[in-house]
Amino acid sequence: MPPKGKKNAVAEKPKAGEEERDEPLQAVILTDPFETRFSPFTLEQPRCLLPLVNTPLIEYTFEFLANAGVQEIFVYCGAHREQVEVYISRSKWSSRSSPFSRLEVIQSTARTVGDAMRDLDTRSLLVGDFVLVYGDVVSNLPLESALAAHRERRTKDKNAIMTLVLREAGQNHRTKARGTKPIFVVDPSRDRCLHFEQMPNREGSHFLSLDPDLLSHEEIEIRSDVIDCGIDICTPDVLALWSDNFDFQAPRKDFLHTVLKDYELNGKTIHTYIVEDHYAARVRNLHAYDSVSKDIISRYAYPLCPDTNLLQDQSYQAYRGNIYKEQGVILARSCVIKPKTAIGRATSVGDGTVISRSVIGRHCQIGRDVTIEGAYIWDYASIGDGCTVKQSVIANEATLRKNCTVEAGALISYGVIIGEGKTISGQHRITRAKRKRTDGEELDKGEADVSVVGPGGDGFEFHDSEEEEEEEIVDGLVPPDPNLSLSAQSISTLNSEGDDDSDMAQNLNRPAADSFVSVGSQDSYASQHAANFDHDASASIYDSLEKGHESANIQLELTALRMSTNASDHQVRRSIVLSFVKRIVQLIKSDSSAKSAVDQVFGQHKELLERSIFDKTQAKKVDQVDFMLLLQTELSHRETGDIILLSAATKLVELDIIEEDGITQWWEDAKASDGQEMKAVREKTQQLIDFLNDSSESEDEDDEEEEDSE
Amino acid sequence: MAQGATVVTTPGLTSFLKSLKTTPADPSVDYLIALLKRRQIRSSRPCAIATTALLLRVVGEFKGRDAAKLVQRIRDVGRLLVAAQPREVVVGNIVRRVLGLVREVVDENMDSDTNVTNETEAGSQPEASSPRRPVLSSSISTFSPLHYAVAEPMHSSFQSEATFDSADLSRRPPLTASHTTSLGHSLFGLFSHPETPSASNTPTGQQSPTGKGLTTLNLERLADFNKSNVNVDLKAEVQDGIKELQDELEQSDELIAANALEHIHANEIILTHTASTSVQKFLLAAARKRKFTVVHAETHPLDHTATYGMALTGKKREHTPSDEEETWKPLIAAGIEVYVIPDSHVFAIMSRVNKVILATHTVLANGGLVAASGAAMIAKAAKEHQTPVVVVSGVYKLSPVYPFDIADLIEYGDAGSVVPYDDGDFVDKVDVEAPLFDYVPADLVDLYITNLGGHAPSFLYRIVADHYRTEDITL
Structure with a gap:
């Protein structure tokens, strides 16, 4: 329920390069998707340089862009920028014969895709339509027609800001994302994406809540059968949208979802371009790494095959049964190379060794009687006699001594040595590098853990302390349990005529696991709205704040919203805090001091705050503590959050919204000092607490003193 | 899309030829390598066109007069191109042809050098002075039972070509380019000036300086070519030769088509396969005079869209930019019945x-x-039924490569064209191979028709010997 009366900041933004169609086609590569999907390997190497079938990932991306006729590329780097830069400067892409007229590496401190996009917006490098891809896209798709479709829409309607390129891929496909399942609701007649939802692929989540408004479209398709290959054709307006919504982080979950949801607010449409042929996939995690490798070797990505020799010094030749060998491979007479295998230059394979469905890098030494099955062994690794390696990744320069067993799913990082006769089970991730807590880029060499790597080994079990709390399960190379990882769904195309019938039918014969569509069914209705409340409420309050509506009106709207969705008080408070903070930050950006911004926002809307806190009379100030905690959490990841928190706390006490007891209880609450960020943000507020402690003795001077303490 | 012209297009032959005009040779070489690797330039004709254009540029930018260095340079470029896509054998062929051109220019001038008196006399070849044997050129096919009517006009045309040549470049001995080129040229002349008769009937063999036994001598000559011949413009001559090669590429289809009436008779049923320009023009040429029936195997899944397009509209693909691909009427428009069969x-x-x-x-x-x-x-089936198999091919596709390892020549394509990639279970569990090419052994073929005329398969080695120098066979 977005508020009527649209005021649209986005639409007023000057649209640079709108008319200039002569502009070269530009592309942005995000080399770092800001997730830790490839740890422990990404500790030492940037993800885009990890070898996929013995060719660095980014080569495939460049190849794709060159294929599409892109001329200017901006490579957006997160961690390990130097390595990426060195690699690119040495590659053929920056040579004179490069198909790109401009190739720039941009370093940033961004920690999410959102930050990166906002940073790009401020740099204003992109003038016209551009292609946004990740540094791990593998595709042989010619973008020509997608671009043409995008441009055609664009000339008709300036609000068509983005085209998503999706690859159709049936129900169960090895290359599709496990973990979460992206669901696209598409209006096929206009290729418009209407709704996007990421559905965690866990038990009991076979339901999708849809806005009933969607059904007003003549025809909709709800699709989960597509590979989202992360290729977006964007207009500069997209960047502006990112900038306007500074809380967006993920490109799909936040940006896409919200922009589609806010269609009525900002009028922007996003379209899809679904391809049925050609290859397109993202190597988003190890599972995808495995399947994309297989696709490349089985030539589904043709002409992106090993024997295309993307790198200048490669010399792969294809043999029968999709076996690829580079020149100078030394094979013992009695070794057996089974189909779907690629072996790099100067690798030697000993007697009696059997290799199947594997990729082996250059300069590897593989001993006698070794069995390698479905494994990925990178350059300079050595595998001792009698080892067995199954479906695992063994990184550069790692060594397996004699008679080791590496079970399916294990990851062995750079330079690790596994002692003789050791068995590494599937869930182990062994590394030698440790990230220094202070600086993400610096690496320490950790102590060897003999219990893991065996005597004479080197390396230890990797624990990702910073593993972010993502909804997506970190996919391993091997699916944890085949029964969990798949669930067949039905895709339905709902026609407006058959609405009720099909709803009923679906509700009736919904065999629990088989259908996730439940439009308008009773149970999902409430939960859907409760979930939407946060979003709608904060958007609506924020809007009203911006336009300077009276608090009474805001209150009215909020109450209505709360009633209709049965939202809890906590949710109300959260949306208030969210929108207030957003407004304050915005005011500060437009050059007002933290204090005056806080005064303005909180002062004007005292009523609103009072109506959300109901524990004035009680001794235990649960609501107040909750409010403060929310405020603190929200501010903890804002710039100058500490100052805002101090001013806000002061103001709140001043207005008597939060009582002194409330503040003290909050201060003592365990959650308030939980974690570094939380501690940092409340540091400055210490003065207020000190002051309050003092002043509790001299209460009459309270008000004036407080102002002084600022 | 009002600004349709500026819409970014996928790189391909057209964009390569366009960029070649402005880009220097080295980046162009890399560009072509990239295009070959990405299969954005594929199949014989585009590869041949791109390679010739590139080599013209390479020769044009070559500094100095040292023939040995020029040979080395072309060879280096050639190696890179061949390594980029070894299965486009045509690339190697063109490189070898150009190398042959350079050597020929050198030979010519060495010959004329030793016989200075002869130099101004156009048309008189210093035959005796060189250890060159009179080469059996492809006009040997005159004597071949396979060759029918073309022999006569071919001979008559030679004179016109020779005179034209000598008048134009009197300093130059008449045949600087490779012998096929001149043949191609002369045949072209045949169609453009059919009314010019010629009295003399010079044996072609005399005119073709395709010295095969010159290997050792050649090397020395390359070395001291520079010293002895200051007045010869090596570059210009080679460039002229390459241009003639380009003409040959352009005209080979017409020349092949000229044979059509001898091979296709009224009311025959002809079976063909793939959307090939050469075959299509061949059939069209016959269709002008005769009525026959064509059965077209659709070549699913690799080439079927092009086949359909060919049968219906005469164009291979609907969305290809029209500049590169010439259009012609489909066979059905010429009144020929066409059946497309799986x-x-x-x-x-x-x-x-x-x-x-x-x-x-x-x-x-x-x-x-x-x-x-x-x-x-198809060839096997034809053999079984004793049906004659005629292969239509330009001489530029004829390669000195001997198929020791057939697997090397066969490219495997996108497995997804055979099994839909959407079918996840299938993709996961079944290995699919989709070879793009087949090897057809010589004994299944009855006749080759090239721009030189018809040849028996067993005779091809002679044409190879005429077109490629032995020293260039391994690049």
Whole structure:
């Protein structure tokens, strides 16, 4: 329920390069998707340089862009920028014969895709339509027609800001994302994406809540059968949208979802371009790494095959049964190379060794009687006699001594040595590098853990302390349990005529696991709205704040919203805090001091705050503590959050919204000092607490003193 | 899309030729390598056109007059190009042809140098002075039973070409370019000036300086060419030769088509395969005079869209930019009945077919050929039914490569074209191979028709010997 009366900041933004169609086609590569999907390997190497079938990932991306006729590329780097830069400067892409007229590496401190996009917006490098891809896209798709479709829409309607390129891929496909399942609701007649939802692929989540408004479209398709290959054709307006919504982080979950949801607010449409042929996939995690490798070797990505020799010094030749060998491979007479295998230059394979469905890098030494099955062994690794390696990744320069067993799913990082006769089970991730807590880029060499790597080994079990709390399960190379990882769904195309019938039918014969569509069914209705409340409420309050509506009106709207969705008080408070903070930050950006911004926002809307806190009379100030905690959490990841928190706390006490007891209880609450960020943000507020402690003795001077303490 | 012209297009032959005008040679070489690797330039004709254009540029930018260095330079470029896509054998062929051109220019001038008196006399070849044997040129086919009517006009045309040549460049001995080129040229002349008769009937063999036994002498000559011949413009001559090669590429289809009436008779049933320009023009040429029936195997899944396009509109693909691909009327417009059948029906229908006409990717020195997959099956079926198999191919596709390892010549394509990639279970559990080409052994082919005329497969080695220098066979 977005508020009527649209005021649209986005639409007023000057649209640079709108008319200039002569502009070269530009592309942005995000080399770092800001997730830790490839740890422990990404500790030492940037993800885009990890070898996929013995060719660095980014080569495939460049190849794709060159294929599409892109001329200017901006490579957006997160961690390990130097390595990426060195690699690119040495590659053929920056040579004179490069198909790109401009190739720039941009370093940033961004920690999410959102930050990166906002940073790009401020740099204003992109003038016209551009292609946004990740540094791990593998595709042989010619973008020509997608671009043409995008441009055609664009000339008709300036609000068509983005085209998503999706690859159709049936129900169960090895290359599709496990973990979460992206669901696209598409209006096929206009290729418009209407709704996007990421559905965690866990038990009991076979339901999708849809806005009933969607059904007003003549025809909709709800699709989960597509590979989202992360290729977006964007207009500069997209960047502006990112900038306007500074809380967006993920490109799909936040940006896409919200922009589609806010269609009525900002009028922007996003379209899809679904391809049925050609290859397109993202190597988003190890599972995808495995399947994309297989696709490349089985030539589904043709002409992106090993024997295309993307790198200048490669010399792969294809043999029968999709076996690829580079020149100078030394094979013992009695070794057996089974189909779907690629072996790099100067690798030697000993007697009696059997290799199947594997990729082996250059300069590897593989001993006698070794069995390698479905494994990925990178350059300079050595595998001792009698080892067995199954479906695992063994990184550069790692060594397996004699008679080791590496079970399916294990990851062995750079330079690790596994002692003789050791068995590494599937869930182990062994590394030698440790990230220094202070600086993400610096690496320490950790102590060897003999219990893991065996005597004479080197390396230890990797624990990702910073593993972010993502909804997506970190996919391993091997699916944890085949029964969990798949669930067949039905895709339905709902026609407006058959609405009720099909709803009923679906509700009736919904065999629990088989259908996730439940439009308008009773149970999902409430939960859907409760979930939407946060979003709608904060958007609506924020809007009203911006336009300077009276608090009474805001209150009215909020109450209505709360009633209709049965939202809890906590949710109300959260949306208030969210929108207030957003407004304050915005005011500060437009050059007002933290204090005056806080005064303005909180002062004007005292009523609103009072109506959300109901524990004035009680001794235990649960609501107040909750409010403060929310405020603190929200501010903890804002710039100058500490100052805002101090001013806000002061103001709140001043207005008597939060009582002194409330503040003290909050201060003592365990959650308030939980974690570094939380501690940092409340540091400055210490003065207020000190002051309050003092002043509790001299209460009459309270008000004036407080102002002084600022 | 009002600004349609500026819409970014996928790189390909057109964009390569365009960029070649402005880009220097080295980046162009890299560009072509990238295009070959990405398969954005594929199949014989575009590869040949791109390679010739590139080599013209390379020669044009070559500094100095040292023939040995020029040979080295072309060879280096050639190696890179061949390594980029070894299965486009045509690239190697063109490089070898250009190398042959350079050597020929050197030979000519060495000859004229030793016989200074002869130099100004156009047309008089210093035959005796060089250890060159009179080469049996492809006009040997005059004597071949396979060759029918073309022999006469071919001879008559020679004079016109020779005179034209000598008048134009009197300093230059008449045949600087390779002998096929001149043949091609002369045949072209045949069509443009058919009314010019000629009295003399010079044996072609005398005119073709394709010295095969010159190997050792050649090397020395390359070395001291520079010193002895200051007045010869090596570069210009080679460039002229390359341009003639380009003409040959352009005209080969017409020249092949000129043979059509001898091979296609009224009311025959012709079976063909793949959307090939050469075959299509061949059939069209026959269709002007005769009525016959064409059965077209669709070549699913690798080439079927192009085949349909060819049968219906005469164009291979609807969305290809029209500049590169010339359009012509489809066979049906010429009143020919065309049946498109799946490849699997070929054997069943073979008993009724009078002649099989195959297009080719590459013709090999032993008389075998590499053609779009399905060709081997058709040839086998034809053999079974004693149906003659005629292969239509430009001489530029004829390669000195001997198929020791057939697997090397066969490219495997996108497995997704055979099994839909959407079918996750299938993709995961079944290994699919989709070869793009088939090898058809020489004994399944009855006749080759090139721009030089018709040849028996066993005779091809002679044409190879005429077109490529032995020293260039391994690049």
